[in-house]
Amino acid sequence: MRTVYVNGEYQPETTAKISIFDRGFIFADGVYEVTAVIAGKLVDFPGHMARLRRSLFEVELALPHSDEEVLEIHRQLIARNALEEGLIYLQVSRGAADRDFMYPAEDVPPTFVMFTQKKALIDNPVADRGQKIILVEDQRWHRRDIKTVQLLYPVLAKNTARRAGADDAWMVEDGCITEGCSNNAYIVTQEGTLVTRELSTEILSGITRQSVLKCADDLQIRVEERPFTVEEIRQAREAFSTSASGFVNPVVSVDGTAVGDGKPGPVAHRLREVYIRASRAMAI
Template sequence: MRTVYLNGDYVAEQDAKVSIFDRGFMFGDGIYEVTAVIDGQLIDFPGHMQRLRRSLGEIGMTMPLDEDGLARIHHHLIEDNALREGLVYLQVTRGTQDRNFLYPSTDTPQTLVLYTQAKAVIDSPLAKRGLTLISVPDLRWQRSDIKTTQLLYACMAKEMAKAEGADDAWLVRDGAVTEGSSNNAFIVTRDGAVVTRELSRALLPGITRGVLLDLIERDGLRLEERPFTLEEAYAAAEAFVTSSTSFVYPVVNLDGRAIGNGSPGPITQRLRQRYIDRVHDLIH
């Protein structure tokens, strides 16, 4: 039975209760972060805390605890739940009030929830076979750079992919891919350039994305931060996605069209290994 954290207490998951008047429940008025855990150690935790602070600030909220306090909770849950590999999920909402579109007073206590989830991140079947994707219109709101708990369209996109026998979806706006439903999107051109969209309000500033850009440049690869079209993706030599709970996953098919030769490409595989090597260096 998992132990979870709720508003200052460590409780059994079945005993964790949040009010029906919580603004996260009523309005999706909250921010979340997901940090990978490998060998019982948090990966890139400072980056996640920096993004948490930024996302909260963008919607007028403050950090519920300082970084050290949040780190202690993460480590407590990892130890208590004997988590070796997987993730820690953190969610902060604006708290509880009677239904009102206006924000509550600033002295309203926030709701803070954390829990662990076991998942194979390193030895993942999807990393070996690659993802099949579909493309769908990007119909989200215009602040996709904020890691809000309002993920309804991401859920819809994943359901659309499932209905077509695919693993996930890439979102397309104004003719260009913005990102995946829960990851950042990359292609590798026929002449070896790695292309991903530059940061803006249209996409999430992925922590894994940021680390991988540094690894790409260290590896001597040409990096292009710019929008790319579906046609460019169809014609690409390789494609892949990045996220904190997948690191780097190859994309082998998009809209029924094989990417490259239809199997994980060498540059993608090399970058995934570079990322894993970096993780091992951090924790050992």
């Protein structure tokens, strides 16, 4: 049985509760983060905290803890759940109040929840076989840079992908890929250039993306941050995605058409290898 953290208390998952009036439940009025754990240590934690602070600022929501306190809660959850490898989710909502579109009174405390999830991150079969992807129209709102808990459209898209025999969906807007349902998207051109969409309000600023691009720079891989089209995927040498839960995962087909030779590509393989090594060295 997992131990979770709810509003200042460590509790068994079976007894932990939040109010039915919580604004996260009623309005999706909240944000979240997820941090990978390798060998009992946190990967890219400063980046995740910086993005959390930015998301909170954008939705005018306060965090009830300092960064140091949040780090200690992460470490306590790792210890209490004997978590060697997996993920820690953190969610902050605007708290519980009577249903009203207006923000509640200032004395209403935010809801702060954290929980662990055991998951094989390094020995991931998807990284070995490669992902099958389908394309869907991007019908989300236009502040995708804020990591909010309103994930209904990605949920629908991922399930559409599953029913189509695929692993995930990449979203398309104006003929170009924005991102995956829970990851950033990349192609490698025939010339060996790595292409991924530039940061804006149209995509989430992935923390793993940031680290992987640093790895690409260290490997002297040419990078272009710009939108890429559906046609460019078909012409690409390889493709892959990045996320905190998947690290670097190759893509072998899109809408049933093979990407490159239909096998995980060497650039994705090398970036995954280098990223995992760097993450092990820098985890806290």
